[in-house]
Amino acid sequence: MSLGSQLQELFVKAGIEVDPLNAQCPQTIxxxxxxxxxxxEAAKLAREQSLRLVALWADQGGxxxxxxxxxxxxxxxGYALLKTTLQNKTVEFPSIVGHYIAAARMERIIHDxxxxxxxxxxxxxxxxxxxxxxxxxxPLQQAFNAESLSQTTAGEYPFLELESEGVYQIPVGLVHAxxxxxxxxxxLAVGEQIxxxxxxxxxxxxxxxxxxxxRCAPDAVRLAGRVSGDATVAHxxxxxxxxxxxxxxxxPLRARQLRAVLCERERMANHxxxxxxxxxxxxxxxxxxxxxxxxxxxxxxxxxxxxxxxLMDRVVPGGVGFDLVSDxxxxxxxxxxxxxxxxxxxxxxxxxxxxIRERVVDSGNISQKDSLDLGLVGYVARAAEVGIDARCDxxxxxxxxCTVQPVVCPGGDVSSRLWVRFKEIESSARLIERxxxxxxxxxxxxxxxxxxxxxxxxxxxxSWRGEIATWVRFEVEGKVGRYYVRDPSVVNxxxxxxxxxxxxxxxxxxxxxxxxxxxxxxxx
Amino acid sequence: xxxxxxxxxxxxxxxxPLGESRNEAEQLGEHLxxxxxxxxxxxxxxxxxxxxxxxxxELEIQAMNNPYYDLERFGVHFVASPRHADMLLVTGPxxxxxxxxxxxxxxAVPDPKLVxxxxxxxxxxxxxxxxxxxxxAVSNILPVDIVIHGCPPSPTDLMRGILTAxxx
Numbered sequence: 298m299s300l301g302s303q304l305q306e307l308f309v310k311a312g313i314e315v316d317p318l319n320a321q322c323p324q325t326i327x328x329x330x331x332x333x334x335x336x337x338e339a340a341k342l343a344r345e346q347s348l349r350l351v352a353l354w355a356d357q358g359g360x361x362x363x364x365x366x367x368x369x370x371x372x373x374x375g376y377a378l379l380k381t382t383l384q385n386k387t388v389e390f391p392s393i394v395g396h397y398i399a400a401a402r403m404e405r406i407i408h409d410x411x412x413x414x415x416x417x418x419x420x421x422x423x424x425x426x427x428x429x430x431x432x433x434x435x436p437l438q439q440a441f442n443a444e445s446l447s448q449t450t451a452g453e454y455p456f457l458e459l460e461s462e463g464v465y466q467i468p469v470g471l472v473h474a475x476x477x478x479x480x481x482x483x484x485l486a487v488g489e490q491i492x493x494x495x496x497x498x499x500x501x502x503x504x505x506x507x508x509x510x511x512r513c514a515p516d517a518v519r520l521a522g523r524v525s526g527d528a529t530v531a532h533x534x535x536x537x538x539x540x541x542x543x544x545x546x547x548x549p550l551r552a553r554q555l556r557a558v559l560c561e562r563e564r565m566a567n568h569x570x571x572x573x574x575x576x577x578x579x580x581x582x583x584x585x586x587x588x589x590x591x592x593x594x595x596x597x598x599x600x601x602x603x604x605x606x607x608l609m610d611r612v613v614p615g616g617v618g619f620d621l622v623s624d625x626x627x628x629x630x631x632x633x634x635x636x637x638x639x640x641x642x643x644x645x646x647x648x649x650x651x652x653i654r655e656r657v658v659d660s661g662n663i664s665q666k667d668s669l670d671l672g673l674v675g676y677v678a679r680a681a682e683v684g685i686d687a688r689c690d691x692x693x694x695x696x697x698x699c700t701v702q703p704v705v706c707p708g709g710d711v712s713s714r715l716w717v718r719f720k721e722i723e724s725s726a727r728l729i730e731r732x733x734x735x736x737x738x739x740x741x742x743x744x745x746x747x748x749x750x751x752x753x754x755x756x757x758x759x760s761w762r763g764e765i766a767t768w769v770r771f772e773v774e775g776k777v778g779r780y781y782v783r784d785p786s787v788v789n790x791x792x793x794x795x796x797x798x799x800x801x802x803x804x805x806x807x808x809x810x811x812x813x814x815x816x817x818x819x820x821x
Numbered sequence: 822x823x824x825x826x827x828x829x830x831x832x833x834x835x836x837x838p839l840g841e842s843r844n845e846a847e848q849l850g851e852h853l854x855x856x857x858x859x860x861x862x863x864x865x866x867x868x869x870x871x872x873x874x875x876x877x878x879e880l881e882i883q884a885m886n887n888p889y890y891d892l893e894r895f896g897v898h899f900v901a902s903p904r905h906a907d908m909l910l911v912t913g914p915x916x917x918x919x920x921x922x923x924x925x926x927x928x929a930v931p932d933p934k935l936v937x938x939x940x941x942x943x944x945x946x947x948x949x950x951x952x953x954x955x956x957x958a959v960s961n962i963l964p965v966d967i968v969i970h971g972c973p974p975s976p977t978d979l980m981r982g983i984l985t986a987x988x989x
Contacts, residue, residue: 427917427918429917429918429953430953436953436954441953443952443953446917446953471919471922472870472903472922472926474901474902475869475899475901476869476879476882476883476899477871477879478871478874478876478879479870479871479872479919479922499918500873500916500918500919500922501871501873501874501913501916501918501919502916502917502918502954503873503913503914503916503949503952503954503955504949504952504953504954504955505949507952507953507954508948508949508950508952508955519948520948520949523875523877523947523948523949524875525875525876526874526875526876526877526878526879526880526973527876527877527880529875529877570880583825583829586887586888587828587832589883589884589886589887589888590832590835590887590888590889592884592887593884593887593889596884600975606881606975607877607880607881607973609877609972642828645824646824646825646828649824650825815876816876817873817874817875817876820916
């Protein structure tokens, strides 16, 4: 029984009226509509059933009415979408923060971008809005006037304070010391010990969701591929999969296989880079240099075979924008195999290198319960013994045939997050091998045709960082009306704030790198 | 330890001579005299400001420090504070939320200083253009000396561009 029918049964039992949504809803996910008054009650029931909140977003439809969407999931049962419409021009909706912690940031984002008010939200400090537009207005409102932007600089942000003796604040960022993205961290510390860390994000908000509106899918995918440059394949794939589900296009098997090959290569490259960088943050530069070398080897082969070092703009609506000639397959296979072997050798060195083990073991622990409560995703969750992986849970093609076993381990510390990365490199290498050996003879691309006006699509894709959830609504002439994307970082940033409460200040970079959340993917 | 040393020896030195760039760097104006620029040669400190990029440019900037490119052999290194920098590398379209921080960071770099706009977004706004949330090109905010094109520029493009800035 699908999660949709399970939920429907549950809601009916609790006296909540639900309607299965109309034909313009995505075919790929069960959809239920309910009244706004039942919104919080539905969340409560979902929570009682241990469902995970995947995403929460708003949209403004044709007549200007606001719609609110939430996606819930359970491992093994799949995903389900709930929708409600705000009636009578109200801008208020019931908050579900009491049931889902992860909803806190998502509702603040809705508040800032649409001016809607989550009633009962305990913390409505501006998040994406840094003071350039009035609270209550929002850039994604149809009536938003860009001319009305205030020219004043951003206002003060009231960070959490603690007035105990000996507690001091450390402001870090927003322009960081290394070669990384900008964001501000505010620590409350006593001596070397962190008591609390609060992140202030939104600095790289560049209006992707608004910018993409009005573009046709083949053009819009370029922007989707730049939500987070390090996960460009996964984000482009998520957009394309959502758009294809709206257009009801079935792309050829070869295209799906090649997308997966690129996505797995992206996973390997980023995991290799991260392993090196985490070790570097514990002053083990040998590992950093080895990993950087392997990562560069990957980038060079990508340039040669696919035409781009980071694989940008290779995934397009309808398939992939390149073809892999059969002579190149052994080259790709050989390198993938060699990389996995090199990393296995480096893993042995890592395991016997006590100075690094000393730093990573038992640093920044997160329990399985906390991980579930926050709804964390990706390697962060899997390192805390939560086996969620969209490749299994959504089993989207080609992972329906080429199945994956999630790499799970207990511990929840930096060393577990490293271990999961090492093992995922191995598993990705095996997947690439299987995909390439069974590469279909069909074309790598089919013709894209614009979906009808009002058609919507939804997709989840497991990026190297974790699950990406994407929703696309089309308007007339195949133009994108609304593009919503929930990068894994939106939830995983919460996890980082939680784990560093148990570490000393100098171990923060180590933990930060072991999470490696995206700023750009969060800020959009 | 022995195994680590064996690996280091087996792999050896893999650093390559600097290759040819595909995206030529573009010089805008002459903000610094040739004499000053020559002084920066063989000892250039860089501070990076991501003013709104998607993180792809950062990956390629990091790659300049990998053993194939080894940027430091040209006397070019990255520093943590703009106070210690001679050059500001700026990536991304300048988001409105980063505009003030970018100006403040620029002010913090001691004179004489160079500004290099890295990547298509920094050059012209790229895919993000100018909007309610984006100010577009870096040159809309700061005086720019060198523009390195590419989405993202390769490490070779970046190194050629940086070295152009300090060659007479």
